[in-house]
Amino acid sequence: MLSPLHKQLLNNYQQDFPLTATPYLSIAEQLGVSEDQVLSAFQSLSQQNYISRIGPVITPNSIGASALVAMAIPEADLQRVADLISAYPNVNHNYERENRFNLWFVLMADDSGQLETLISEIEQQTGYAAMLLPMLADYYINLGFELNLND
């Protein structure tokens, strides 16, 4: 179970994390607890896989090029293809979705040329066609998740 401190750490710093020499102490002061409590709480959240990282969310396409990619893979071959794709360091967010296009992932590259090269390589390696879906406009992003402190 998550303690109230764990929930506050998850809720309150999804938009902004202190850029001060001692950020965990800054948080401790904001929440009225000790720096050691904050450090050990973040360590346990990280070990228990509640947080992906403390760090940057990069503005899409501000560095290099990226695109969402979709593939239609027969069910029996899906795990093999998914593993091949996950092995690429350029790939993140590799998901199965309920659709004829059942494999969805984000591919990152230095530029659009490298993106095309990677896609051809993936198509060749897996034996299936890939549909490249770069972002053309970003209307909104809110990836904050609110935890009920009373749960």
Next chain:
Amino acid sequence: MIDDLDYQLLAAVQQGLPIVARPYLQIAEQLGLDEQQVIDRLVRLKNQALIKRWCVVVKHRPLGYRANAMIVIAVPMALIDSIAAKIIQHSFVNLCYQRPQQGERWPYNLYCMIHGKDRDTVLQQWAELQQACELSQYRSEILFSRRCFKQRGAIYQPKP
């Protein structure tokens, strides 16, 4: 402008800030910088909007947001911005993007995400969205996620 050192810094922090009392000092020592330079550069990259957020990145699945739906809609290009503007007024919509149509095999150009606690709630929210934004007249599909093979922040290699 960003320089090679910025790329090295982004490469050093993208897997996550160390959970120690002086995390920026630890990063600085890896890069041969001092602590304040690391902080100043991160502040600048944020001001330049290259870093969209500097934050705790939470994983949604372990937190009980297990129903994750990507909704794709084929809308007329002339109306796409105004339809998107209506969609994002709904607080349960987490993301909304335009992506290129792929002919008949995938005619959709508007994408939005709903991360919900369960499938029924998400389906209700989608019904509500269709009604409020008059989306029923357009072709659409809802794609729930099933297995997550990999979830990780973007990886940027430092420039050689």
